[in-house]
Amino acid sequence: MTSVFPYLPEMIESFNVPKDEVASWAGITSAVFSLSQALTGIFWGRASDRFGRKPVIIIGMLCIMLSSLLFGFSRSLAWAIAARAFAGSVNGNVGIIRTTVAELVPQKELQPRAFSVMPLVWTIGSIFGPGFGGALAKPAAKYPGLFGKSGFLKRYPFALPNIIASLFFLVGLAAGILFLKETLETKKHRRDYGRVLGRLLLRPFVRREPVKPHHDNEQTALLWGHSRSYSTSPSSDGNNKRSQGSLDRQAPPKYSEIFSKQSSINLLTYTLLALHSVAYDQLLPVFMHYPAQGSPTSGQNVQLPFKFGGGFGIDSNRIGLLYTLYGVCGMFIQFLIFPPVARSFGVLPCLKVVTIMFPIIYVATPFAVLMPTAISQQIAMFIVMVVKCFAVVFAFPCTTILLTNSAVSLRVLGTLNGVSTSISALGRAAGPAIGGWTFSIGVEKGYMIVPWWVLAACAVLGAFPVWWLVEMDGFGGNEDNESNTEVNDDLRSLDGDELSRSKPKTIENDASKHSATNEDLPTSLGDSTEHSKTVNGGSRIE
Template identity: 25%
Template sequence: MEENKMREELLLKKENDYYYDEKCPGCKVERAKHMKKDMSLRNLFNIWMVVLCSALPISSLFPYLYFMVSDFHIAKREEDISGYAGYVGSAYMFGRALTSLLWGIIADRFGRKPVVITGIIAIVIFNTLFGLSTSFWMAVVARFFLGALNGLLGPMKAYSSEIFREENQAAGLSTFSASWGIGLVIGPALGGYLAQPVVKYPNIFPKNSIWDKFPYFLPSLIISIFSVVVLIACFWLPETLHNHPLISQDESAGGGDDADSLETGGTGCGDKDKTIQKDENLLLNWPLMSSIIVYCVVSLHDVAYQEVFSLWAVSPRRLGGLDFTTDNVGDVLSITGVGLIIFQLALYPKFEKVLGPVGFARIAGVVSIPLLQSYPFIAMLSGFTLYLLINIASVIKNLLQISIVTGMFLLQNRAVDQHQRGAANGISMTLMSVCKTIGPAAGGAILNLKY
């Protein structure tokens, strides 16, 4: 037994070129990867739940934000509501843009797990306060701090690649993207079904109760309760960061800068001779920065789409909307969520192996253009035909978007070593958050101009 253990440690050291320390949590993860025990449902489930916990509060407000801002009585005209709604939506991303790099540096210094736990605590507190907002400015401040103190997404992106062997990274980051996409879909569904419960479910929620005084509290409460459960589970989350310096022969010898290895995916342990140069200055790491630029552009477009779609769907026909109820919006987004789960977990890894992350992203970007151009024509329809086509368009749009994002995640995490991965993802999250700060405000303003 003891000889087998020593043999495993020697093999691990030979494969990874650094000393194995039994007390190091990162080494324990490397040992599991070496023994090919990394691809477990537990690891995938951990990623799924933590990312879902972060994604739910981001977009859960979109279906009822129009009505919430209207209840604040800050807009002088009905046409101005979309503009104010954009500011509430942007507050979260503005806060996250200011602190994402800092959280990434902290994750590289102290570990992924402490940052994840801190972020979930922030979700529980400030998401609850947002649901209890009684004024426009209270809602803006709650969303700002929710974004500023929630820095778990960058470290979780790093974690999703570090917990798996290289050939399984596509599955790990696909799970990350799937959970993220599902959160951005289920969140609005929760908001659509559970907002204003006294109006929708009078037999369950009586008038003059807390649900009547705070009509938008229930979806925030459900998300906060879920976050508490995830918070407790995170105390058993494996840490992937090493607590001792890594002495890597690859780093001392240096590698060739081969962007083609990123485009083709670089999967498989035999690709070490194609490992790209890991620049110490992240801003000069072109494979990293180019993938971040694409990710930012796609993210800006996506958050603007998410908000504009919900606002457009619930707007009256006389203003060019679909005159949907929040329940209708919830139905559309729920169907989209099911499609995302099936595609990301079952199909995306296969497409990525064949086309590569860059090739697949290119195809998705091209197909998105005519799809989005079809929306004004779909709005001219009515009845079952409208409902059917808007569901199909929503599913395809979100599948294409999440495919691009997953590809960029793969490129970003393959472009740097572990000791810089938190900071690299922090830069990615910072720049993405800046774009997503602009997105809701710009989307609301453009929709307001249309009216």
């Protein structure tokens, strides 16, 4: 998706759009994507609650791959806009993947690390996407020795980066089908033939460790054998089927359950954040590509410090390079800085700090063009981009964690994330449209600061709801307690004679206590489980 950014202004120009209108049409192209996403986000969220997370994610990836190819083969502005609208209508995966992460990791102390994975993956894509997008756009003109004789690439100058992007989608589809785990409670126990095939493919590469005839390991195996026989007895199977049937018959969550006070404030915060942040990201390549003014200190249209109307005048290759470096910095911040800082200071305090940073960043952005040389202009712009990257890397995961923890139960989480995708998409649609319109006005009047200062005002508005947020406990704690109680009940129900024969001393002591914790239980089961924690009734996190 990020491969589009560097060449979008050139693509719109190739449709014979005047330079002064490129920003407006770039904003409209981005807006229709988000507007279509807003109209279908709740549908995809509900579908994931009914049919499962995995099939909806797979279908979404397949459709986005097709939309990418349609966009690359665009021959007119209407075709490009229609392709982006189709891409938005099938792009419901963001909210569903957030739901999947939340269901895999309900523990609050692990959430900063878990919810930093999605932005980290996005950042990795931001490293390579703009790089090959800018480098491979219009290849016949850029590399005449290689592609100059290709009539196909001359006819479709923006097809190559989208074809390459489709290959990445194919890899993602294969990985999802073969290895993605279903997390919806009512569907996760069904047989997944894709994962079965994935395990078969991995079997030659997985080394099996021989079972050591150690006393503790024998006790562990015996105890787990009893546990399995207990949990898979006919009566237990009947109870499981009845329980799953009752879950399947659950009514859809009510809107009063979805839109609690904190959930509503989180949705407002997330929408306003998406509005100004996405508008900035869409507007920046247009600003970089817009022709440079002859001299920022000369000309009748220049009255410093506020009246100037030039851009950087750089091509898609250089824009792609800057975005690649931007992505590298983002990956470093995402992986090494965000998790420990969020754990140390808390998610909500971090969000409050970065929301104050956004208006300052936006106000400073247009002044980078006033530096005396082209290189110094690009260095100044890159510094601003890195600061913006720091704020974004903290803002979106923090908002996601707060929104997830505001859900009253796991039952509403899929729908809540679908709603967040739809509502935030309204902001993603409005932001680029506002940015493109104000950019055109600013260029016409000779005030390049206009679009950026409008975004700064939007960022100030978006900072206010953050101060009304309360960091909720989420549902992880309750789930852990319920899971722990079930395990202790299972241990107490085992036959006393069988336990006495195996003599697991620590287990006997723990089973007699009603206050056993998740940390105590696995270590008492033997050395083979000392690095695991039992959560959610059996799934383990290393």
